[in-house]
Amino acid sequence: MSPPRPSLAAAYDPEHFRRLGHQLVDQLADHLARTTRREGPVLPWAPPATNLERFPAAFPEEPSGDFPALLSRVLDASHHLHHPRYVGHQVSAPVPLAALCDFASSLLNNGMAVYEMGPVATAMEHHVVRWMAGVLGLPEGASGVLTSGGSAGNLTALLAARQAKAGYDAWNGGATAGPPLTVLVPETTHYCVSRSVRMMGWGAEGVTPVPVDAHYRLRPEALEEALATAKRAGRRPIAVVASAGSTATGAFDPLEAVADFCEKHGLWFHVDGAHGASAALSPTYRHRVKGIERADSVVWDAHKLMLMPALVTAVLFREGHRSFEAFAQEASYLFHGQDTRRWSDVALRTLECTKEMMALKLYACLSVLGTRLFADAITDTFDRSRRFAERLQASEDFELAVSPDCNIVCFRHTPKGVPSSELDALQVRLRESLVTSGEFYLVQTTLGGRVWLRVTIINPLTTDEDLAAMLDALRGVV
Numbered sequence: 001m002s003p004p005r006p007s008l009a010a011a012y013d014p015e016h017f018r019r020l021g022h023q024l025v026d027q028l029a030d031h032l033a034r035t036t037r038r039e040g041p042v043l044p045w046a047p048p049a050t051n052l053e054r055f056p057a058a059f060p061e062e063p064s065g066d067f068p069a070l071l072s073r074v075l076d077a078s079h080h081l082h083h084p085r086y087v088g089h090q091v092s093a094p095v096p097l098a099a100l101c102d103f104a105s106s107l108l109n110n111g112m113a114v115y116e117m118g119p120v121a122t123a124m125e126h127h128v129v130r131w132m133a134g135v136l137g138l139p140e141g142a143s144g145v146l147t148s149g150g151s152a153g154n155l156t157a158l159l160a161a162r163q164a165k166a167g168y169d170a171w172n173g174g175a176t177a178g179p180p181l182t183v184l185v186p187e188t189t190h191y192c193v194s195r196s197v198r199m200m201g202w203g204a205e206g207v208t209p210v211p212v213d214a215h216y217r218l219r220p221e222a223l224e225e226a227l228a229t230a231k232r233a234g235r236r237p238i239a240v241v242a243s244a245g246s247t248a249t250g251a252f253d254p255l256e257a258v259a260d261f262c263e264k265h266g267l268w269f270h271v272d273g274a275h276g277a278s279a280a281l282s283p284t285y286r287h288r289v290k291g292i293e294r295a296d297s298v299v300w301d302a303h304k305l306m307l308m309p310a311l312v313t314a315v316l317f318r319e320g321h322r323s324f325e326a327f328a329q330e331a332s333y334l335f336h337g338q339d340t341r342r343w344s345d346v347a348l349r350t351l352e353c354t355k356e357m358m359a360l361k362l363y364a365c366l367s368v369l370g371t372r373l374f375a376d377a378i379t380d381t382f383d384r385s386r387r388f389a390e391r392l393q394a395s396e397d398f399e400l401a402v403s404p405d406c407n408i409v410c411f412r413h414t415p416k417g418v419p420s421s422e423l424d425a426l427q428v429r430l431r432e433s434l435v436t437s438g439e440f441y442l443v444q445t446t447l448g449g450r451v452w453l454r455v456t457i458i459n460p461l462t463t464d465e466d467l468a469a470m471l472d473a474l475r476g477v478v
């Protein structure tokens, strides 16, 4: 007999876990109640050095036993995304059921690289991914994988696009085994696309920018010129990446026109729908993504508009088998006839080897809460954003950057008497004031060389009154 040491047996003791778990849920539920009642700050702002001091690496050799006290300090010092006055970056206020799923996933730790290490999560992932493809209107046969975020997702899709369209085997031969490649992307594209391209070894000119219009949407009539420019520079264009919701303003590119262009030139059509593909769930707003059903690949973050905690991103392929080509060990053209590759060994198709049971939270929430909840959350936050934009337009002391396509709104405060040369500095100061006071959390962006305040109305508990109060708070900053 060699029983585990008492200290290890205690750390794994189920009864101890039960007590601690109940306490944890109580603490989190109290926290949720407080933040959703708007008690306390949104972000308890403190400089990085303060948090370094608060959470030192003072690890005792023996158990200290005080997890609830530690958790309490974590809750106090963290950013409170469930606070209805959180209107900052595109990160969800997770629906609490999803957090419980992550809890279960962490204990089970079914790593998913191969089927046997995650039998349930693999099956759930298969169905969730196909369900998402169906929501977008992709054909039967569409499929894909879940991965760790939109950045990893866009890289995954572009790797598959390269294998399909480069005309040579860059996976095995490297980036110099054929002519240098490029993808056409709107100027407003997320930085991760240019990062992906650089990681693939195509350099800065691996992205060919396409101008956008006054609404920050890709100008389809500029695509031909961009294509010609790329070719003149000795590049082989293989794809167009359209945004379905750009990051700064939430602008949706004209997907149908981009699809037509890709069809005409034999290019891969990728939609970065990390933020906005969720619009397809809303009967009121699904027209925003019209044309997405013609994409060769789509990236869709569930941890943005689908109320999930980070990270869970779908990479969807119109032809499901393309998803094997992102990390192909053999070139696609070596496969003839029957496809014998195993869909159930997910790591064949993802950047990750081990990954979390990502599908669990999405599958469980869709099953238990129903799909309408998600549609309603999207419709309501988009409606609320539109009303907020109307309020801004009707006011005399705020300027709206563009009418919002989704739940991202950019605006600036333009009080009488402030010269226009000072307006940029004013926005920075206003944001700083609201954020450091903890009253609201909003961000800023630069558009057309000017600074704008930017909100993402992503918490379903945010109300019109919260937004009106934010404008009053901005007016009141001295």
Ligand SMILES: *Cc1c(COP(=O)(O)O)cnc(C)c1O
Residues within 6 Å of the ligand: 090, 148, 149, 150, 151, 152, 190, 192, 243, 244, 245, 246, 247, 272, 273, 274, 275, 301, 313
């Ligand atoms: C958020 C976002 C990304 C990056 O996704 P992560 O999940 O944060 O890695 C990429 N593209 C767009 C359009 C986004 O909104």
